[in-house]
Amino acid sequence: MIHLENVSKRFEQESVLCDVNLHVAPGEFAFLQGRSGSGKSTLVKLLYREIERDTGSILIDGVLIETYPKYELRRKMGVIFQSFDLLERKTVLENVMLAGQVIGREAKEIEAEALRLLKRVGLEKKANVRPTVLSGGQQQRVAIVRALLNKPKLILADEPTGNLDPETASEVLRLLRELQQEEGVAMLVITHSEQLVQSFSAKSWVLDKGNVYERQ
Ligand SMILES: Nc1ncnc2c1ncn2[C@@H]1O[C@H](COP(=O)(O)OP(=O)(O)O)[C@@H](O)[C@H]1O
Ligand SMILES: [Mg+2]
Known part of the structure; x- marks a missing residue:
């Protein structure tokens, strides 16, 4: 559903993403965790083409994202932000x-x-x-x-629990997980919180110093 291959993005002197590879299968749930400022929102913005990558390829639903008109690309995804x-x-x-x-x-x-x-x-x-x-x-x-x-087919949730107290955050995340399964949608949940990720058993990708790796 999401396929990033050697994706890089820099802002002036700052290299934010460096040869990033990340995959989310259709109907799969995954986390992307990284510290504040590590480039998580940048990656999300690349996916719905609010900004453009410098190099590499991004496929959504098996197709290079430039192939779609932006409105069609965005119709494939639901986006959830911290700020509701x-x-x-x-x-x-x-x-x-x-x-x-x-x-x-x-x-x-x-x-x-x-x-x-x-x-x-x-x-x-x-x-x-x-x-x-x-x-x-x-x-x-x-x-x-x-x-x-x-x-x-895809939900991108960028810090969906960032404005919530810890208990409500866990509840909302549990709900997201249930809905992901019930509705059969792929979901990438982005968070800075290692604790939140560890409280769920799910695939997780970690973004650190511009690199993404799968947590074992
Ligand atoms: N439009 C932009 N112009 C210049 N720098 C940016 C821009 N967007 C993000 N950055 C920088 O890229 C880095 C990663 O930001 P961001 O992706 O928002 O991190 P995160 O979502 O992980 O907190 C930060 O250092 C931020 O200042
Ligand atoms: Mg962010």
Whole structure:
């Protein structure tokens, strides 16, 4: 699902990624762990082409990412950030449905899917409230539902638990793991926390000094 081969990226004098190889199979769950500033978000931005790599190749779903128009590439993936990024003036349901509306799906169909997923994450009663009244953990669950709405083949979660207390962080991560299996989606969860990674048994990649290796 994700295939990076000898990918390098530098910003002016700073070499951030250096001949990086990383693979995530279809339907697979994996972590990418590395210290703050190690280049994790840079790698994520390369995957959805917010920035471009200097060398190497990146394949998503078996195809070099330049082959797709950007909108098509981005439709293959759901992205989740530390900051939730929900619209304050819209309800929870509207926030989720927007992801389907922007790609032109039919309202009835996306509403049914949004409600199914909101129920799955325990938020069916919050469908009509504004996200601002929700806790951080609840807001992140809304963002997770939004990322899953269009049935992407891949979810990229960049520090999805970075704004949450440790207990809520574990809960959200457990939920992500369950949904990954239930929905059959590949998922790359990015975190600085070695502790979080060690509390789950899952494949993990480590980013350190520009190099990526698989943790044994
Ligand atoms: N657009 C940019 N221009 C210049 N330097 C950048 C840019 N984006 C990231 N960097 C630098 O690249 C390094 C890695 O950043 P980042 O990928 O955000 O790390 P992480 O997500 O692991 O904390 C940092 O030193 C950061 O300052
Ligand atoms: Mg980051």
